[in-house]
Amino acid sequence: MNSKTKFICGVTSALFTAAMFTAPAMAKPNPNQSAWENANPNAKFLRCGTEDLTESQMQAAEDQFRKFSALKGKPTKPGGGNGGGGGDGGGDPVVRPAGSVSIDVYFHVIRDDNGNGGNTQGEVDAQMQVIENAYSGGSGGVPTPFTFNLVETTYTNNSAWYSASQGSAAEQQMKTALRVGGPETLNIYSYNVGGGLLGWATFPSSYASNPDYDGVVILNSSVPGGTSAPYNEGDTGTHEVGHWLGLYHTFQGGCNGGGDQVSDTAAERSPAYGCPVGRDTCRKGGEPDPIYNFMDYTDDSCMFKFTPGQAARADLQSFTYRE
Numbered sequence: 001m002n003s004k005t006k007f008i009c010g011v012t013s014a015l016f017t018a019a020m021f022t023a024p025a026m027a028k029p030n031p032n033q034s035a036w037e038n039a040n041p042n043a044k045f046l047r048c049g050t051e052d053l054t055e056s057q058m059q060a061a062e063d064q065f066r067k068f069s070a071l072k073g074k075p076t077k078p079g080g081g082n083g084g085g086g087g088d089g090g091g092d093p094v095v096r097p098a099g100s101v102s103i104d105v106y107f108h109v110i111r112d113d114n115g116n117g118g119n120t121q122g123e124v125d126a127q128m129q130v131i132e133n134a135y136s137g138g139s140g141g142v143p144t145p146f147t148f149n150l151v152e153t154t155y156t157n158n159s160a161w162y163s164a165s166q167g168s169a170a171e172q173q174m175k176t177a178l179r180v181g182g183p184e185t186l187n188i189y190s191y192n193v194g195g196g197l198l199g200w201a202t203f204p205s206s207y208a209s210n211p212d213y214d215g216v217v218i219l220n221s222s223v224p225g226g227t228s229a230p231y232n233e234g235d236t237g238t239h240e241v242g243h244w245l246g247l248y249h250t251f252q253g254g255c256n257g258g259g260d261q262v263s264d265t266a267a268e269r270s271p272a273y274g275c276p277v278g279r280d281t282c283r284k285g286g287e288p289d290p291i292y293n294f295m296d297y298t299d300d301s302c303m304f305k306f307t308p309g310q311a312a313r314a315d316l317q318s319f320t321y322r323e
């Protein structure tokens with residue numbers, strides 16, 4: 001595993017190849033970091049492929065979100081009214097009732113030309129169960145409005161697609177050929193993702209500019225019982241679906257600015273790896289880093305929850321861009 005360190009999602013592939021297989025520098029252990037962080041000083045900021053926005057990109061994205069959201073209005077609870085919510089000035093939007101938003105899912109298993117390497121239907125079902133459990137609050141977080149309906153699992157033999165890197169022509173071809181549905185339909189692609197990545201996803205706001213590209217990619221061995229320990233309990237799928245619903249990383253923006261645009265996830269200077277209990281990188285005297293959150297980079301065994309603020313953001317992002 002040492003030479004094949006996995007990262008949950010990917011940023012730009014050039015960065016990965018440069019840093020990923022670099023031998024860890026021998027340095028004094030930092031007591032504020034986990035053993036994993038200390039052992040992988042070059043890898044710690046490269047684990048996820050979903051784009052981390054710059055502060056100005058973030059502002060532009062959030063300005064657009066506010067504008068589109070105002071045009072669209074807020075989701076209402078059955079029977080009318082905008083109950084709940086409450087707010088922090090920006091107004092946490094109403095969160096529709098737990099399980100009231102059913103998302104159709106198409107799960108695309110890619111295998112090599114000889115039919116090797118793909119997930120089994122049992123693995124697909126187990127992955128979907130982990131996602132369902134996470135978003136229903138069954139793993140210990142807040143229940144969200146989302147529930148997932150696996151409509152179909154497709155199987156495709158194509159070696160080029162089986163190793164398609166993020167942003168490659170092969171990835172676009174694969175998605176263009178296989179994607180089903182509109183912005184409301186979740187397409188998950190599972191294969192031997194390269195570059196040491198565990199996966200990546202597109203944001204809801206990206207759908208309009210490239211509908212075919214929309215969806216979630218996961219490493220086939222990150223599914224429950226896969227070989228990518230400690231990232232083999234299916235939480236890569238949960239994390240990437242979080243992006244697909246509009247959630248940022250908990251460390252987005254570091255200690256300053258709007259962070260991840262969610263008020264109830266403590267600011268975090270950098271991704272957390274392993275399960276560094278008590279880690280507090282912004283030292284603002286509040287809560288320690290949100291290491292148990294699905295949108296951090298900790299081990300699957302460590303992350304188990306979304307917050308009410310994340311549920312609210314995902315609800316309004318999804319309602320604004322995907323319905």
Ligand SMILES: [Zn+2]
Binds near residue numbers: 048049239240243
């Ligand atoms: Zn991510």
